[in-house]
Amino acid sequence: MSFGNDVRTVMTVSLPQVPLATTVQLAYSLAVVFTFPLQNFPALEIVCVAIERLLSSGKVGGSSGIKRNMISSCLIVGLSIIALITMNDLDKVVSFMGSLLGIPLAFIMPPLIQNKLQKDLVKWRRNTNILIYVKCVECLDYKL
Numbered sequence: 001m002s003f004g005n006d007v008r009t010v011m012t013v014s015l016p017q018v019p020l021a022t023t024v025q026l027a028y029s030l031a032v033v034f035t036f037p038l039q040n041f042p043a044l045e046i047v048c049v050a051i052e053r054l055l056s057s058g059k060v061g062g063s064s065g066i067k068r069n070m071i072s073s074c075l076i077v078g079l080s081i082i083a084l085i086t087m088n089d090l091d092k093v094v095s096f097m098g099s100l101l102g103i104p105l106a107f108i109m110p111p112l113i114q115n116k117l118q119k120d121l122v123k124w125r126r127n128t129n130i131l132i133y134v135k136c137v138e139c140l141d142y143k144l
Contacts, residue, residue, distance in 0.1 A: 012024060012025045012028050013025075040075075040076075040079075044072050044075060047071065047075060048068050048071045048072060051071050052067065052068070052071070055067075103136075104136075107132070107136045108133055108136045108137065111128075111129030111130070111132045111133050112129070112133055114129055115129050115130070
């Protein structure tokens with residue numbers, strides 16, 4: 001708020017045009033470019049396996065590297081198109097993703113994880129965790 005209404009959604013764009021700010025912008029850009037493969041590897045792996053199972057009618061194994069590379073390339077191109085379309089509405093995309101993924105991570109997953117990890121959990125606590133899960137799912141209007 002101290003910077004006023006001139007602050008843009010991407011904070012590094014709002015920095016003054018001095019050499020230090022340019023260095024920060026360059027370092028941030030390099031960090032994003034070099035961590036992109038690491039960020040997307042788990043999701044790409046899950047999607048590639050799921051698509052290969054669908055295409056091979058449930059048979060697993062013997063997948064070719066070319067098929068996997070084509071699936072990964074299509075997903076990356078799709079992400080790029082989404083990024084280009086939503087480039088000017090980054091704040092809305094971040095809000096949407098936060099609400100879509102943040103709520104389950106914050107409220108639904110912890111009780112389920114506790115029930116799974118603690119086998120000697122007292123019955124009332126296990127039932128409370130299940131109740132929290134059910135109520136959160138009802139509030140979010142998800143299907144069980």
